[in-house]
Amino acid sequence: MTSRTAERDTYAAALATSNRLDALIDEHAAQDPARFRVLTGDRPTGPLHIGHYLASLRNRVRLQDKGVETFVVIADYQVVTDRDSVGRIDSNVRDLLLDYLAAGLDPARTTIFTHSAVPALNQLMVPFLSLVTDAELRRNPTVKDELALSGGRPLSGLLLTYPVHQAADILFCRARVVPVGRDQLPHLELTRAIARRFNSRYAAGRRVFAEPEALLGEVPLLMGLDGTKMSKSKGNVINLKDTADETAARIRAARTDLVRRITFEPERRPEVANLLTIAGLFLGQSPETVADEIADGGARGLKQVVTAAVNEGLAAHRARRADLARDTGYLTRVLREGNARANEVADETLAMVRATTGMTY
Ligand code: TRP
Numbered sequence: 001m002t003s004r005t006a007e008r009d010t011y012a013a014a015l016a017t018s019n020r021l022d023a024l025i026d027e028h029a030a031q032d033p034a035r036f037r038v039l040t041g042d043r044p045t046g047p048l049h050i051g052h053y054l055a056s057l058r059n060r061v062r063l064q065d066k067g068v069e070t071f072v073v074i075a076d077y078q079v080v081t082d083r084d085s086v087g088r089i090d091s092n093v094r095d096l097l098l099d100y101l102a103a104g105l106d107p108a109r110t111t112i113f114t115h116s117a118v119p120a121l122n123q124l125m126v127p128f129l130s131l132v133t134d135a136e137l138r139r140n141p142t143v144k145d146e147l148a149l150s151g152g153r154p155l156s157g158l159l160l161t162y163p164v165h166q167a168a169d170i171l172f173c174r175a176r177v178v179p180v181g182r183d184q185l186p187h188l189e190l191t192r193a194i195a196r197r198f199n200s201r202y203a204a205g206r207r208v209f210a211e212p213e214a215l216l217g218e219v220p221l222l223m224g225l226d227g228t229k230m231s232k233s234k235g236n237v238i239n240l241k242d243t244a245d246e247t248a249a250r251i252r253a254a255r256t257d258l259v260r261r262i263t264f265e266p267e268r269r270p271e272v273a274n275l276l277t278i279a280g281l282f283l284g285q286s287p288e289t290v291a292d293e294i295a296d297g298g299a300r301g302l303k304q305v306v307t308a309a310v311n312e313g314l315a316a317h318r319a320r321r322a323d324l325a326r327d328t329g330y331l332t333r334v335l336r337e338g339n340a341r342a343n344e345v346a347d348e349t350l351a352m353v354r355a356t357t358g359m360t361y
Helices: 003-028 050-065 088-103 121-122 124-127 135-137 140-151 157-171 182-202 244-254 270-283 287-325 327-358
Strands: 038-042 069-075 110-114 176-182 212-217
Touching: 003 212, 038 050, 038 157, 050 069, 050 088, 050 176, 050 270, 050 287, 069 088, 088 110, 088 140, 088 287, 088 327, 110 135, 110 327, 121 124, 121 327, 124 157, 124 182, 135 140, 135 157, 135 327, 140 182, 157 182, 176 182, 176 287, 182 212, 182 327, 244 287
Parallel strands: 038 069, 038 176, 069 110, 176 212
Antiparallel strands: none
8 A cells, every 4th residue: 555545545534533522512511511522733934824714723713602612722842843944932822813713713612812811731741752752753644744844953852852742732731633634644553552551551551642633624725816825934824813904815816717717626726726715715615606696707806706706704803803802911811821820730631641650749
């Protein structure tokens, strides 16, 4: 079996599990919120864009509103794994927090925290590191990609071990469900292995840590407006906080093709298909329906529809974001309270780990 086939099979299996999980959440979350405790998070590298919004942010709010206990990590220590340009982490954290709150994450129900402010979470790294091999870490696809990109430059110890750090993000709060994109599945597998090995090596098989499961979004991978991978540094994204005019200008400059009739053909017309997908996701319609409505309107007609869909879809988010941005005191309070709650949970877990490993003095 080639590794690509293997990856596809793993993905298909993960998708099936994920769909079952989704159904269970619908059925039981309200009565038993802790059973489905969710952890997700982002690196604070700046404001979020529509890709984040459509693929994960909307879904987090949906889970929260179903009554699931949700933890959201602002992974500030992960930013420093990306060596060179770190930028101002505090203002990036603020941008991220604003997008979370504007999208509808409610700090009364959802714990939003920065992992650098939770010492016990980070301390879990030590026993967890004892449970993985360096070969395993070097095999991790993200680490491998970074290695390949580094062109032989030395790799920081933190980059090599960051999947273990991510396991600590998940296991510190005993999360059971991790909404992730396909690219994060190997990290989740490692987290599951760490949970299993911890139980067998340190707890004589007792289930101290449960193995968390992935909840995969159904949203197709979106591309940037130039048809390449969405990336803030390439300037091919629409940020949630951009103004309506900035959004219109970006979409006007988006790549399309010269065929007048608009059709949804992802293989043959990837840029047009991408724009149709974006509009469809905001409008709650299939991209084919959006295409049929534009029909002979050409690239101009397509761009008008996409611009209106994005700007209307984000108007409320943008207004709330602007309001929240004026209240710095509130933002500080939200983070302090989130961090305090995360610390409580992390301290409990660390106490449990110490007791299990015979290190309670
Ligand atoms: N690595 C994730 C990203 O780059 C962010 C993240 C950090 C995360 N810790 C996590 C995601 C734990 C899920 C669970 O987007």
